[in-house]
Amino acid sequence: MKRLILSALALLSLMSAWAQDAYVPSESNLAAREKFEDNRFGVFIHWGIYSMFAQGEWYLQEGGLNAAEYAKAAGGFYPASFDAREWVKAIKASGARYICFTSRHHDGFSMFDTAVSDYDMIDSTPFKRDIIAELAQACREEGIALNFYYSLADWTREDYPVGKTGHNTGRKGNAQDYDSYFSFMKAQLAELLTKYGDIGAIWFDGFWDHDSDPVPFDWRLPELYSHIHSINPACLIGNNHHRAVFPGEDFQMFERDLPGGSGWSKGREISNLPLEMCQTMNGMWGYKIADQNYMSSGELVRLLVRAVSKGSNLLINVGPQPDGNLPQAAVARLAEMGEWMNVNGESVYGCGAAGVPEKDWGVATAKDDKVYLHVFDVPENGIISVPLSELAGVFGQKPRWKKIKAELLGGAAVKPEVRDGNLVVTLGQLSPSADHVVRLSF
Ligand code: JFZ
DSSP states (O other): OHHHHHHHHHHHHHHHHHHHOOOOOHHHHHHHHHHHHOOOOOEEESSSGGGGBBBBHHHHHHHHTHHHHHGGGGGOOOOOTHHHHHHHHHHHTTTOOOOEEEOOOOOOOSSSSOTOOBBBBBHHOSSSOOOOHHHHHHHHHHTTTEEEESOOOOOOOSSSSSSSSSOOOOOOOOOOOOOHHHEEEEHHHHHHHHHSOOOEEEEOOGOOOOOOOOOOOOOHHHHHHHHHHHHOTEEEEEOOOOOOOOTOOOOOEEESSSSTTTTTTTTOOOSSSSSEEESSSOOOOBBBOOOOOOHHHHHHHHHHHHHHHHTTTEEEEEEOOOSSSOOOOHHHHHHHHHHHHHHHGGGTTTTTOOSOOOOOOEEEETTTTTEEEEEEEOOSSSSEEEHHHHHHHHHHOOOGGGGGGEEESSEEEEOEEEEEEEEEEESSSOOOOEEEEEEEEE
16 A cells, blocks of 8 residues: 555656646737737848858768868958848838847857857858847847757867767867757857847747667757746747657648648647747858859749648748848849739738638638638639538638629729539639739628
């Protein structure tokens, strides 16, 4: 009996330990999640000293370079045209409502003034300007939220326990010490969260560097996450680990694929946290001179809308040039997306899945008691239809269909009809657009 009581007590204390550990998002965090979801459209920026080589952000690894030689590029990093306000204005003009910026990528170079390393903007470049401070101020002035990409993996530090990548960078490798590296990361994250105003999210990457270790590697993520939440409970945490979400995370990300897609997210469980898909406009994240293969602005609009129709944000990447300018090709696309967003933004912001499966002509999004039909391809007869049953999720089982209104955003009212259990909308001839949006409401 005594044994039984003791083991019951042990079980209880174990359970309460779990309960204590379990992450409970703060009210402010839940509000931040909502805002993050409402924003729906963000711009990713990959910028670092790798941009100088114009070969993408993986060049240190892919080029088989020695890190000490590579680091000399910092001595010439003087992005004379860098103007944070200009960047933020170009991004804002697209309709994007937030930016995610690479504070430190796998090459280990910090784009901000960090006290825990000299391999940063202030101590290693002639430019000596804190890029992140300038960006944060411009974002504040323009009302754009700012998130930070932060790499867990590091290809240059001696204390980083070497994983799958970063083997040929000339590290001695005899000082690998995760405790030391972990304190370094905690110190940097504290700087990022306290010196630059209110930061929306930390976007982790690099987990995959240790995902196939023979002995499972412990990144001590719960400790890292609670470190962040103890500094700013509202700060959202996401991690590009390509797995189902871990405890302590506040949003789930999908790289180069929609949630439920058939690419890199194939088979991955979709959480009920806010979702964010990230994608490049061309092929690479960091500036790559030979990569001019950009999606058109129409394709980008459709990608954004598809993401929203799956209940996800889109984080679309831009890789600034070494001189500090955004590539003209990217600026042009941002401007064109903005033209579409100016008219149709209400079908994106605050919207989510409508419960209407994809059609030959396009997809649907919804907000409150409105459904937005996104017509990518107007059928030849100018008519689209949706089974009434698919609209029940938003309008209920038996709405008074006679009273339904259909309007083309930025255009005229169109007449909806109910025929054989379908809502039929006759669009007729329309001027070309990547996406004609029909708002359905009562
Ligand atoms: C990562 C970064 O490596 C890349 O440079 C960029 O920042 C992107 C947004 O995120 O991309 C990945 C992520 C996962 C793997 C490889 C690259 N992986 O699982 O092998």
